[in-house]
Each structure stands twice: as C-alpha cells, then as structure tokens.
Amino acid sequence: MLDIKLIRDETGFVKERLKSRNEDDSVIDELLSLDKIRLDLIHKSDSLKEKRNTVSDEIAVMKRNKQNAEDKIAEMKKVSDEIKSLDDELKKYDEEIDLKLRYIPNLPDKSVPLGNSEKDNVEVGIKGEIKKFDFKPKDHIELGKFLDILDFERGAKISGSGFPLYKGKGAQLERALWNFMLDEQQKNGYREVLTPVLVTRTSMEAAEKIPKFEDDMYHISKDDLFAIPTAEVSILNIHRDEILKQEDLPVKYCGLTNCFRREAGSYGKETKGFLRVHQFNKVELITFCLPENSYHELGNMLKDATGILQKLDLYYRVIELCTADLGFAASKCFDIEVWSHAENKWLETSSVSNCTDFQTRRAMIRYKYLTENKKSRTEYLHALNGSGLATSRLMVALLEANQTKEGFVEIPRALRSYTGFDIIRN
RNA sequence: AGAGAGAUGGCUGAGUGGUUGAAAGCGGCGGUCUUGAAAACCGUUGUGGCCUUACGGUCACCGGGGGUUCGAAUCCCUCUCUCUCUGCCA
Incomplete structure (x- = not known):
C-alpha cells in the first residue's frame, strides 16, 4: 500500500x-x-x-x-x-x-514508459535465434502426445482442465529443469527455500494479493487458507513483521513451488496445453534491499532470470511494461518472453518487478539505521520479485525449439547432466 | 481431535488493579582505564501515531480482538499460536 x-x-x-x-x-x-x-x-x-x-x-x-x-x-x-x-x-x-x-496500486517509477495498454510496452532486447525447420514444427501438445510425456486429458480427468500430467521423460525433464534453475540461482547468490504452498489470509494481505485478487485464488474455506499463485507470497512473508540488519542486505531467496491460479474467465484457444494452466511450477526470486539500491537490484534480477534462457539456448526477448500494464504492486517491471515455434508468438515466462516499499509497508519488513546525529530509525525495505523461471511456458518453448524431423526432442546441453539422457524418443 | 501449560522489550526472565514503558541478567552501543585488546566500572539501549523547523511534548502498544474500571501487562470473555501428554495419519 x-x-x-x-x-x-x-x-x-x-x-x-x-x-x-x-x-x-x-x-x-x-x-x-x-x-x-x-x-x-x-x-x-x-x-x-x-x-x-x-x-x-x-x-x-x-x-x-x-x-x-x-x-x-x-x-x-x-x-x-x-x-x-x-x-x-x-x-x-x-x-x-x-x-x-x-485498492490503490503502486506508483510507476519516473523511468517507466508512458502508455495506455500493453501495445505500448517497449521491447528492450532480443537474444538468440529463431530455429529454421525444414518441416512443419509440431506444437508442444502434439509432441507431448507423440512422445507420451505430457497427458493433458488424464490431467483433466484427475483435477479438471488446466492441471497437467507429466509422464516418463516429461516428468524427468521437468525435474531436471527444477534442479538446473535452482542450482543456477544459488550460484547467483539466492538462498534456496522450500516454503508452504498454503498460506493464511494475513500472508496474502501482506503480499497485497487480497483484497484485489482474492477471487483469482484457490481458497480452502474450512481453514481459511489460500493456495499460493506464486512463491512470491510465501517467500515475502518469511520476514513479515521483522527488522532486518542492514549488514545482511541485500537478502536474496530462490524457491521452487507449485503455483495455483483459478484463471476464472479464461477460455478458448489460450487455454490449450500449457499456455494457461491452473497449476504450474516456478522458481521464484525475491530480493529485499535498501531503497536506494532497488533499481540496481532489478537489473541484477533480470540478468539472473534471463541467464537461464541463455544457457538453455532459447530465443527470447525482454520487454519493459508501460505504465498502464504494470502489475498492482510494481513500480517498474520487465517481462521475459520465449518464442513458441509452433504458435509463432511470444510466451511470457517471467516477470521481474521492483515493488519498492509497497508490499513491505503492509508486511512491516524494515531495517534499522543510524541518522547523522546517531539516532536509530527504521525504514521499509524494498522488495523485488521475479520468476527464474516458470516451467510450463518454458517447457513449451523447449520442446518446440528442440524437436527433430522425427518428432523427437533433443535436450539442451546445459540440461543433460540433469536429465541423464540426450534425447526423448517415442 | 481430546486434556493440560503457556505467550512480557534483541534474548532470558520478574511483575496479579494506581509514577511499570515495564525489575534483573545477557546481548548491543558510547565512555573511563589500556600501547592495543580483554576484564572491571559508568552511562545508554523498543515500536508506531499525532504536534513541532528543531529541542521536545503527547498518545498508543506486555500474542490478536472485545469487556469490567476513574485507572489494566495485571481481572473477565473470545480468537490465534506455541509446548507437553493421549488419539489419528503421511
């Protein structure tokens, strides 16, 4: 707030x-x-x-x-x-x-491009290359079915549509991505945490998800607990009502969790396969830092998130969201999008935001410092969050970009030590 | 789920109706001493709101909420959480 x-x-x-x-x-x-x-x-x-x-x-x-x-x-x-x-x-x-x-959102930073809709977002960089295929590339659903590694029908049987089932090498590939991404982010200085995925109303309020987004979340009424839409919520609340030591800053965490989103109102083409699901997996990055360093840290986090895509050799771009498209808690935000070779379009796989003191004010996450005349004061920290990365959309790009004429999928070099196999055949 | 115990400042821990915002100890910070350090001694050491340029003043806060009272950390109700024992279960 x-x-x-x-x-x-x-x-x-x-x-x-x-x-x-x-x-x-x-x-x-x-x-x-x-x-x-x-x-x-x-x-x-x-x-x-x-x-x-x-x-x-x-x-x-x-x-x-x-x-x-x-x-x-x-x-x-x-x-x-x-x-x-x-x-x-x-x-x-x-x-x-x-x-x-x-209900009042965070204030956009002065550096954020002005705009009226997502059309005014600004592309700030493209990396990698679009793969040229001498055959018509399959989409991830066809590949998943052909290789028997993704089963959206049976996932729907179990839980309804939007709850993917991974099988065999598909499940192994997903697990390899988790370990790869967590290892990479630890190397980038983030401390790994494994958090609860059901959180209290208080935690949701602290992360500014309630009241505005209450209807977008799964809720267990018997215990008044909410399924997290992102690990941002649980990680942010680690330090709720705490005063951190200035010498410990910045405090950086990474954590893998399931993420749950009701996505009420979504329907049609966008919802097929992995493009829009109710449950997905994501490594989340959170940084708590001094106010004067938060925009610098935003750059670091963006680099840490895109580093994964570079190592996976995927074609991606970074866009800066304009004022109108900023998330509720963000003062400045970059989206990272990977290319879908079958859909011929960009898929959002990460969003890296500086939420300044917007969340920390409600969550009471502060630090203590001495003023010039040696008086002790407390101030709200700045909090940043970013995905590093979400696997569902990443999986789409990964499968589609690395497919062969036979409909097999080659594993990117960086992942092979994690998967233990080089290719997925049917 | 049942029975019991508890929740006080950074930590340990006193305090059961009236200078208690809160003893004491530890820790932290500043000082004396010392070549330096330790020890010892002295001082200081919570958060937030409001007023104030400032000095400072004032109000609130002893897990959360409500009540009794002129007055509540202290009495009553309620909720949450923690611990111990029993039951159930991964």
Whole structure:
C-alpha cells in the first residue's frame, strides 16, 4: 500500500503518477478528506486521554492519602465515555481509509514508459535465434502426445482442465529443469527455500494479493487458507513483521513451488496445453534491499532470470511494461518472453518487478539505521520479485525449439547432466 | 481431535488493579582505564501515531480482538499460536 503521509504531503505527485497508469485519482481526494477527519479525532481523543491519565494519577494519590476522590472519579467517567465514542468513530475512519488504500496500486517509477495498454510496452532486447525447420514444427501438445510425456486429458480427468500430467521423460525433464534453475540461482547468490504452498489470509494481505485478487485464488474455506499463485507470497512473508540488519542486505531467496491460479474467465484457444494452466511450477526470486539500491537490484534480477534462457539456448526477448500494464504492486517491471515455434508468438515466462516499499509497508519488513546525529530509525525495505523461471511456458518453448524431423526432442546441453539422457524418443 | 501449560522489550526472565514503558541478567552501543585488546566500572539501549523547523511534548502498544474500571501487562470473555501428554495419519 501507499503511505498515507505521501498522499498527504505530495498529493499532486501521487495523482499524476496514478493517472499515468490510467488509474482514477479521485480516490485520493476522498482519502484526504477522510484523513483530515481522522487526524481531528486523534487530536481530540489524545488530549482527553492525557487528561484522564493525569487525573487518574491524582486519584491514586488521593486514595493513598485516604482523601475523597468521588468528584474526580465521576468526572473521569464522563471523559472515558467520551473517549470511547471518539475511538469508535476513529476506528470507522481507520477502516475506511485502509480499505481504500488497499485498492490503490503502486506508483510507476519516473523511468517507466508512458502508455495506455500493453501495445505500448517497449521491447528492450532480443537474444538468440529463431530455429529454421525444414518441416512443419509440431506444437508442444502434439509432441507431448507423440512422445507420451505430457497427458493433458488424464490431467483433466484427475483435477479438471488446466492441471497437467507429466509422464516418463516429461516428468524427468521437468525435474531436471527444477534442479538446473535452482542450482543456477544459488550460484547467483539466492538462498534456496522450500516454503508452504498454503498460506493464511494475513500472508496474502501482506503480499497485497487480497483484497484485489482474492477471487483469482484457490481458497480452502474450512481453514481459511489460500493456495499460493506464486512463491512470491510465501517467500515475502518469511520476514513479515521483522527488522532486518542492514549488514545482511541485500537478502536474496530462490524457491521452487507449485503455483495455483483459478484463471476464472479464461477460455478458448489460450487455454490449450500449457499456455494457461491452473497449476504450474516456478522458481521464484525475491530480493529485499535498501531503497536506494532497488533499481540496481532489478537489473541484477533480470540478468539472473534471463541467464537461464541463455544457457538453455532459447530465443527470447525482454520487454519493459508501460505504465498502464504494470502489475498492482510494481513500480517498474520487465517481462521475459520465449518464442513458441509452433504458435509463432511470444510466451511470457517471467516477470521481474521492483515493488519498492509497497508490499513491505503492509508486511512491516524494515531495517534499522543510524541518522547523522546517531539516532536509530527504521525504514521499509524494498522488495523485488521475479520468476527464474516458470516451467510450463518454458517447457513449451523447449520442446518446440528442440524437436527433430522425427518428432523427437533433443535436450539442451546445459540440461543433460540433469536429465541423464540426450534425447526423448517415442 | 481430546486434556493440560503457556505467550512480557534483541534474548532470558520478574511483575496479579494506581509514577511499570515495564525489575534483573545477557546481548548491543558510547565512555573511563589500556600501547592495543580483554576484564572491571559508568552511562545508554523498543515500536508506531499525532504536534513541532528543531529541542521536545503527547498518545498508543506486555500474542490478536472485545469487556469490567476513574485507572489494566495485571481481572473477565473470545480468537490465534506455541509446548507437553493421549488419539489419528503421511
């Protein structure tokens, strides 16, 4: 969430930045008027509490001296009632302000290209080469079926559509990718974690997924637990309500988890095979760092994510999202897309975002530092997240780009020590 | 799932209605001493809101929420979590 103080002090700036991402900025004025009332209530309540504290001490002294304090007690009873009604009122305003804040996205960084839709995203680089085939390349579904390594029909039998079943060398290839990617990211300085995939409502709120995206997630009502749509949620919450030591920064994690997304409302062509699924696997990267370093760290993370694609020798591009296409919590974001040789289009396989202090403010993830006059202060860290990478779309690109005329799939060199085989035949 | 115990500041741990924001110890930081270090001694050491240019003032916070009271870490209700024992299960 945004800082109400920033909204209060830099109203024009906040509005301008929200407008740049096509957000309605009228909520800012609503917030300011609520905030004004809230501050007024705080002043009234606090000064009454001060009075109550003082007089209560006087009553204690009088009682100790066996004096009669009935008058003061009666007076304070009234004061207490007044405080109570002020605080009840205050609570209503707090909740209303908080609810409004929860629906306001992060502010785009000044460096983010302005735009009105995804069409205004900017391509910042292409690496690798499109493979030339002297035959018509099969898509990943045909390959999966022909080689008997992917079984979307039986996956659907088990859990409904969008829950892929990997078989034989398909399952082994998937597992090889996990190990390869985790090893690579550890080399890049990320500490490996294996987190819960069911998390509490509080954790989802801390990651700013609730309330805005509650309907997009699987929910276990009996225990009020949510299946994570990304390990970003569980990893971010590792340090919820903590104050990290400045000398430990940046703190970097990588973790592989299943990811679950309801994808309600999606249908048609996009949903076939791996292109849009309810369950997939992803290695997630999270960095907690000092505010002044977060954009530098964003560059590092982008490099760490694309490094996987380079080693796998895949054709990919990086695009920078424009203001209108930024994710809710992001101030700046790069998407990495791999080429599908059968579909002849780009597939998003990673998204690397700087979420600045947007999540850490709600999650209360901070660090401590000394000011110039040696006063200790705490400040919110910046949090970044990125996929490094998601395997489902990656698998599409991998199978399609490495297929042979016979319909076999060659394993990229970097993966062979992980798979233990060089080619998948039927 | 059943029975019991517990949750206090970075940590250990006192505190059961009125200078307790909280004893004490450890740790941290600063200082004295020392060539340097250790030891010893002295001092200091939570977070957030609001007011203030600042100094500072004030309010809140002893797992979360609610209640009793002039006044709650302390009493009552409730929820969550942790530990021990029993049951069930990977």
